[in-house]
Amino acid sequence: MNPVIVVHGGGAGSISKDRKERVRQGIIKAAEEGYRILRDGGSAVDAVEGAVTFLENHPEFNAGCGSVLNVNGDVEMDASIMNGKDLSAGAVSAVRCIANPIKLARLVMEKTTHCFLTDQGAAKFAAAMGVPTIPKEQLVTERNVKRLEKEKGAPKSDCQQDLGTVGAVALDCKGNVAYATSTGGVVNKMVGRVGDTPCIGSGGYADNDIGAISTTGHGESILKVNLARLTLFHVEQGRTLEEAADMALGYMKSKLKGLGGVILVSKAGDWAVKWTSTSMPWAAAKDGKLHSGIDLDETSVADLP
Known part of the structure; x- marks a missing residue:
């Protein structure tokens, strides 16, 4: 099979011009990192973990x-x-003071008989696995402090504009x-x-007989x-x-007015990106080509390094 990776940086409202280029470059580099892992013979699990870890370490993304x-x-x-x-699957929620929740989720998948650990239990497991803790200040950006202040001062909303998630x-x-x-x-x-x-079947799913999907929204x-x-x-x-x-996103929008986006790869190696939110930063790598975009009807194609 020719390896494929698709990455998303979460749905969003309009992204400011100064942020847009940083987001674009971040999502492209995450896809390149995942594709490099695949090209070097790494597994699909290695590749998605590598791409998401890159985005967790990037301050422009909500992870x-x-x-x-x-x-x-x-x-x-959550991851x-x-x-x-x-x-096999692993998930964690309400995790604090660790740099990469996706790595902890993989440890849950591979080192326990469970699928999902939360809060204090996840923290104890992380400590047992030797996952280092970091000061909570290292996870707090000035931009997010301002976002919280703005949200607290705004009328109550259903968070439809907060559609940030990363996935691969x-x-x-x-x-x-x-x-x-x-x-x-x-x-x-x-x-x-x-x-x-962190909920298997909602935030994502993978089955060799069908394909894999990651959601946002x-x-x-x-x-x-x-x-x-x-x-x-x-x-x-x-x-x-x-x-x-289109059918699934349309159903969610018609039933609940819920906005979202998905990235998919099929067992045959086809891929797709779709969203109903204003924008969704994404990138896909296959056959030496890198496809990427943020807004609807915007796709650029470049040769992979």
């Missing part, structure tokens, strides 16, 4: 060190990962697929709020429709990736 703040001004992060080869899907040379998704959640969320990102809406598994169900029914994504 890891760019995570938005909850009502108390703290960072609580999940899944291997389509055997449906990949197909490796052995025909295995995987997904990874990570987020800091929504600005001014209640302590302990968990969205779709209004978490409560995504949870209610099981967006990831719903989209792959339409693929199983013979729809193209684009048709399946």
Whole structure:
């Protein structure tokens, strides 16, 4: 199989011009990192973990060190990962003071008999696995402090403009697929709020017999429709990736007014990106070519380094 990776940097409202270029370069570099892992013989799981780790370490994205703040001004992060080869999966939620929740999610997948650990239990497991803790200040950016202040002063909304999540899907040379998704959640969320990102079937799904998907958008809406598994169900029914994504996103929007986006790769190596939010930074790498975009009807293609 020719390896493929697709990466997203979360849905969003309009992105300011100065941020747009930083976001574009970040998402492109994440895709390049994942593709390098695949080209060097790494697994799909390695590739999605590598791409998402890169984005968790990038302050422009709502994951890891760019995570938005909850009502108390703290960072609580969620992440999940899944291997389509055997449906093994790992997830964590309400994680604090670690740099890369996606790495902890993979440890849950590979080192425990469980799928999902949360809060204090996840913290104890991280310590047992030797995952270093970092001061919470390292995860708080000035931009997110200002965003929290602005949100606290604004009329109550349903967070439809806070659609930030990062994710990746990949197909490796052995025909295995995987997904990874990570987020800091929504600005001014209640302590302990968990969205779709760590929930298998909502924040993502991977099955070698179908493909892999990672989602982003209004978490409560995504949870209610099981967006990831719903989209792959339409693929199983013979729809193209684009048709399946349009049907699932359309259903969520019509039933709940929920906005979101998805990235997909099929077991045959086809890929697709679709969203109903204003924009969704994305990049895809396949056959030595890198495709990327942020806004609707905007796609650029370049040769991979």
